Each structure stands twice: as structure tokens, then as C-alpha cells.
Amino acid sequence: MTHPESAPRSLLYVPGSNARALEKASGLAADMLIIDLEDAVPADRKDEARAAMRAAVMAGFSGKRVAVRVNATGTAEQAADIDALADLTLDAVVLPKVDAPTDLGPVRGLGLPVLAMIETPAAIYAARDIGADPAVAGLIAGLNDLAHELKLPDGMDRSAMSHAIQAIVLAARAAGVWALDGVYNAIDNVAGFAGEAAEGRRLGFDGKSLIHPSQINPCNAAFAPSAREIAAAEALVAAATGGAQRHDGRMIEDMHVAAARALLARR
Numbered sequence: 001m002t003h004p005e006s007a008p009r010s011l012l013y014v015p016g017s018n019a020r021a022l023e024k025a026s027g028l029a030a031d032m033l034i035i036d037l038e039d040a041v042p043a044d045r046k047d048e049a050r051a052a053m054r055a056a057v058m059a060g061f062s063g064k065r066v067a068v069r070v071n072a073t074g075t076a077e078q079a080a081d082i083d084a085l086a087d088l089t090l091d092a093v094v095l096p097k098v099d100a101p102t103d104l105g106p107v108r109g110l111g112l113p114v115l116a117m118i119e120t121p122a123a124i125y126a127a128r129d130i131g132a133d134p135a136v137a138g139l140i141a142g143l144n145d146l147a148h149e150l151k152l153p154d155g156m157d158r159s160a161m162s163h164a165i166q167a168i169v170l171a172a173r174a175a176g177v178w179a180l181d182g183v184y185n186a187i188d189n190v191a192g193f194a195g196e197a198a199e200g201r202r203l204g205f206d207g208k209s210l211i212h213p214s215q216i217n218p219c220n221a222a223f224a225p226s227a228r229e230i231a232a233a234e235a236l237v238a239a240a241t242g243g244a245q246r247h248d249g250r251m252i253e254d255m256h257v258a259a260a261r262a263l264l265a266r267r
């Protein structure tokens with residue numbers, strides 16, 4: 001069981017091959033950094049990215065939570081990625097393209113919480129078992145890959161993936177692990193990002209993965225309770241007497257009090 005209160009609201013991917021981004025990352029307000037060794041890194045720069053990742057992690061990121069995304073199980077690069085993590089202090093390892101709990105095998109020895117990426121049709125059907133694996137602390141939606149696997153004509157059309165997106169939240173909740181939304185590619189579309197982040201929260205995600213520094217503040221705002229929500233939760237908790245009762249024009253019961261307390265814990 002992973003406590004939702006401790007879930008990162010914002011998880012910024014930082015390509016291991018981008019020296020400027022690695023340097024800039026410690027000053028950014030993301031709740032977690034994910035140094036990427038997978039898709040952001042060109043095939044001919046993997047060694048360089050691993051070395052840069054190691055140097056950056058050893059130098060530290062100003063107390064920020066840090067994870068590394070290794071290459072997927074079954075790829076030629078994964079063993080070298082895992083070797084490169086062996087003696088580092090990290091908060092999590094991100095494993096892409098987890099289709100079944102057996103894919104977790106190679107990273108188990110690291111003894112780190114695993115954030116498992118759900119990004120194929122097979123993974124959607126296995127998400128419940130993946131989330132329930134004791135090594136797993138959270139599920140991250142990998143919607144670029146999922147859209148590709150589904151052969152969607154319009155690429156990242158979330159409405160065409162709504163069943164899959166909800167399956168990820170359901171699996172995470174059933175297992176008691178974090179539910180983390182996918183990335184938004186249109187980095188210059190500020191309103192579009194805000195809308196998608198708000199939708200992610202409405203769907204039940206705890207936080208969202210990001211690709212650009214400009215997405216961090218809107219993401220943190222979207223996944224933090226608003227002043228209006230805090231005031232409403234405080235009033236609800238103060239008014240609660242137990243069992244069913246009328247409050248502010250609606251019925252509330254114990255689960256509403258629990259939800260209000262959980263929201264207040266995320267202030």
C-alpha cells in the first residue's frame with residue numbers, strides 16, 4: 001500500500017542525454033524528477049546518458065525525489081542501465097512497457113519502489129496484477145506508446161483511450177498504489193495542458209508525468225486542493241456527526257468525511 005498523500009503531483013522527465021536539462025532540474029519545482037534513459041535518449045547516446053545520469057544523481061538534486069527510467073525488459077540496453085543504478089541512492093526506478101509482473105524481474109534486485117508504466121493493450125489487461133506486485137509503488141500511464149499500439153489515427157486522442165485510462169486508475173486503486181497520468185506533448189498549449197491536468201485529477205489520478213518545465217506549476221496547482229475545496233472539506237469535517245446526515249444541501253456519510261480528511265492531508 002502506497003499512501004496517496006505522499007504521491008508526487010508532478011513528475012518531470014529529464015533526458016539523461018541533455019546536460020542543460022540535468023543541470024536545470026534541481027532548481028525546478030517538480031515533486032519528482034525522472035531521469036530518462038529510454039525513449040528520450042538516442043540509441044547511440046545511451047552510454048553517455050548513463051554516465052551523465054550517474055554524475056547528476058551523485059551530485060544531488062537539492063533534496064528532490066529522483067527516479068531513473070531504465071529501458072524495458074527484453075531490450076539490449078536494460079542490463080547496462082540496471083548496473084549503472086546499483087550503488088545510487090534513488091527514490092524509485094521507472095520501468096517502461098511492463099506487460100506482466102514477470103517483466104519486473106530484472107529490477108527487483110535493486111530493492112527500489114517500482115513505478116511501472118502501463119503502455120500497451122496487454123498491460124491494460126494485466127494492470128491489476130502489475131499494481132498488486134509488492135515491488136510496485138505506482139502505475140504511470142504511457143499514452144504515447146498506447147496510442148501507437150492501438151493504431152489510433154489521431155495519435156494522442158484521450159477520448160479514444162478513456163477505457164484504458166480508467167483501467168489504469170482502477171488497477172492502481174485496487175492495489176493501493178499511486179495512479180500517475182501520462183504526458184501532454186503540446187508544450188506550447190498552456191490552456192490545453194491545464195485542461196488535461198484537471199481532467200486527470202477528475203479521473204482519480206494522484207499526479208501527472210511531464211516533459212517541460214513550463215508544465216510544472218500548472219500541474220502542481222491542478223493536483224493540489226484549491227482554497228474552495230479546502231474550505232468545503234474543513235466545513236464538512238467540522239459538521240460531521242457520523243452516519244448519514246444533511247450537510248450543505250446534500251447527504252454526507254463517513255466516506256465523504258474520509259475523502260475530506262484525505263484532501264486536507266494533501267494541502
Ligand SMILES: CC(C)(COP(=O)(O)OP(=O)(O)OC[C@H]1O[C@@H](n2cnc3c(N)ncnc32)[C@H](O)[C@@H]1OP(=O)(O)O)[C@@H](O)C(=O)NCCC(=O)NCCSC(=O)C[C@H](O)C(=O)O
Nearest residue numbers: 013014015020021024036039040142143144145211212213
Ligand atoms: C520537448 C523538448 C524536446 C523541448 O525542448 P526545447 O524546445 O529545447 O525546450 P525549451 O527551449 O522550451 O526549454 C526551455 C528551458 O527548459 C529546459 N528544459 C526543457 N525541457 C526540460 C526538461 N524536460 N527538464 C529540465 N529542463 C528542461 C531547457 O534546457 C531550457 O533551459 P534554458 O537553457 O535555461 O533556457 C524538451 O522539453 C524535452 O526533451 N523534454 C523531455 C522529453 C522526454 O524526456 N521524453 C521522454 C519521456 S515522455 C514519454 O516517453 C512518455 C511515455 O513513455 C509515453 O509513451 O507516453
Ligand SMILES: [Mg+2]
Nearest residue numbers: 119142144145
Ligand atoms: Mg512510452
